[in-house]
Amino acid sequence: MDLEEQYEKIYRYCYFKIHNREIAEDITQETFLRFFKSNYVDNGKAMQYLYTIARNMCIDEYRKQKAETLKEEVIYNYSEDNIIEQISVKKALAELDESDRELLLLRYVNEVPVSVIGKLYRISRFAVYRKISQAKKNLKDKL
Amino acid sequence: MNNKLKKALSKSFEAPAPTRKKAFLRSIQKPSIGYFDFVCAQAAYIRKWVWLISTLSFIVAVIGAKFMNQDMLWCVSAFMPILALSILTESGRSEVYGMSEFELSTRFSLKSVVLAKLGILGFSNFVLFCLLIPFAYINSCVSVLQTGVYMACPYLLTIFGGLWIVRKVRGKESIYICCGIAAAVSLGNIILYQSSYVIYSEQGFIWWISALIFSLIGTVNQCYKMIKQTEELAWNS
Numbered sequence: 001m002d003l004e005e006q007y008e009k010i011y012r013y014c015y016f017k018i019h020n021r022e023i024a025e026d027i028t029q030e031t032f033l034r035f036f037k038s039n040y041v042d043n044g045k046a047m048q049y050l051y052t053i054a055r056n057m058c059i060d061e062y063r064k065q066k067a068e069t070l071k072e073e074v075i076y077n078y079s080e081d082n083i084i085e086q087i088s089v090k091k092a093l094a095e096l097d098e099s100d101r102e103l104l105l106l107r108y109v110n111e112v113p114v115s116v117i118g119k120l121y122r123i124s125r126f127a128v129y130r131k132i133s134q135a136k137k138n139l140k141d142k143l
Numbered sequence: 144m145n146n147k148l149k150k151a152l153s154k155s156f157e158a159p160a161p162t163r164k165k166a167f168l169r170s171i172q173k174p175s176i177g178y179f180d181f182v183c184a185q186a187a188y189i190r191k192w193v194w195l196i197s198t199l200s201f202i203v204a205v206i207g208a209k210f211m212n213q214d215m216l217w218c219v220s221a222f223m224p225i226l227a228l229s230i231l232t233e234s235g236r237s238e239v240y241g242m243s244e245f246e247l248s249t250r251f252s253l254k255s256v257v258l259a260k261l262g263i264l265g266f267s268n269f270v271l272f273c274l275l276i277p278f279a280y281i282n283s284c285v286s287v288l289q290t291g292v293y294m295a296c297p298y299l300l301t302i303f304g305g306l307w308i309v310r311k312v313r314g315k316e317s318i319y320i321c322c323g324i325a326a327a328v329s330l331g332n333i334i335l336y337q338s339s340y341v342i343y344s345e346q347g348f349i350w351w352i353s354a355l356i357f358s359l360i361g362t363v364n365q366c367y368k369m370i371k372q373t374e375e376l377a378w379n380s
Contacts, residue, residue: 003171007164015158025161032171089151108149109156136144 006047007032009110010054016105017058023065027057048116051106055120092142100135107132185259193229193264197271200226204278216283217336217343219275220293224325224332226271227301230264231321234369235309254373261366268298285343292351293343299358301328306365310372 010031014024031054038049093101106112106120118128144152200222207218234257272294280290305321312320335342342350 003168004164007161007168011161011164012156012158016156021159021162024158025163028161029163029167032167036171086151086154089148090155093152093155104152105156108144109153 003032006050009112010050013051013105013110014054014058016102017055018061023061027054027061031057047112048119051112051116051120088143089139092139095142096135096138099131100138103128103132103135104139181255182259182263185256186263189233189260189263193233194267196225196229197267201271201274204275207278216279216285216290216293217333219279220297221329221332221336223294223298224301224328226268227298227305228321228325230261230268230302231305231309231325232318233260233264234306235317235321254370257373258370289348289351292348292355296351296355296358297328297332299355299362301325303358303361303365304328306362306369310365310369 007028011024011028014027014031015021018024018027031050034053035046035050093104096104103117106117107114112120114125114128114132118125121128123131200219203222204219272291275294276287276290279294280287283290285293301321301324304324308320308324309317311317341347
């Protein structure tokens, strides 16, 4: 497992869930610390456990901070050549359900295997494929 | 999904750069795995049927000796090559599935994995031997030493032949040949018992001892060569 790469991906996932840079990074680091303290290291399911820990911690954080606003100004760094497409994708994503967005992030941005996503949500691989294709369709419809 | 859209998605989900990543990764120490934990982890990868064969041979000996009052020595002795086959299939698994070169470059080298598996199975078979000897001895008319030799000889003979094959023949064919060797030793044992009782008598014992010493030396030699062979590309260790 490439620790640096996984750190980036878990952090991106936490940031997507929490929308706060500091808290997302805290959760990312806590996720890794918990992971290394656990017995899950070296049993071949690293990604599954990392995402499960991160997801649970984000849910806890979300519940804790529900009353407060966690929204943070996001600075987008668009390159000039495809600025229009990126803005339209961003807009289309904003119109999607949270669950669709999360699936697209996990599968296409963080490149999490379908089997791991299935275990994370406790659904079958078939259901994951179905949900991903539905999310893709929804995204294309909005574009 | 096309690459352009994937790229756009990645950009859309881009988070602000983490500020404490480097310091955290520097401070974090990935826990190292102890030797005992490593061996335990390898035990989990040994296939279930290997343990099943060991259990089955024990059950056969117990049932025969305790409940049927039969001389089970020849039967237990004939079962030993099958037990040996379970070790052979595990030791040559990386070769059979074409993973040996890949495993040479993993965190735990092929040599450690093979050694751990051979150690686990060797120890478990030794324990099984110790448990089987009294049951095989109960109704037989030979000494405890003879019982032990009659059981160890076909076992070591199969291991010797099998390890030689696993080293020389690549792919699944090696396992088929090992099965053939195990079957030949097992059947040969039964045929010898049925056709000539001399083999299992005091007079024939010297042949058993000779065969045991030959197999033992051969097995040790093959184990040594096998370990050497797994070190061939140990440049990464």
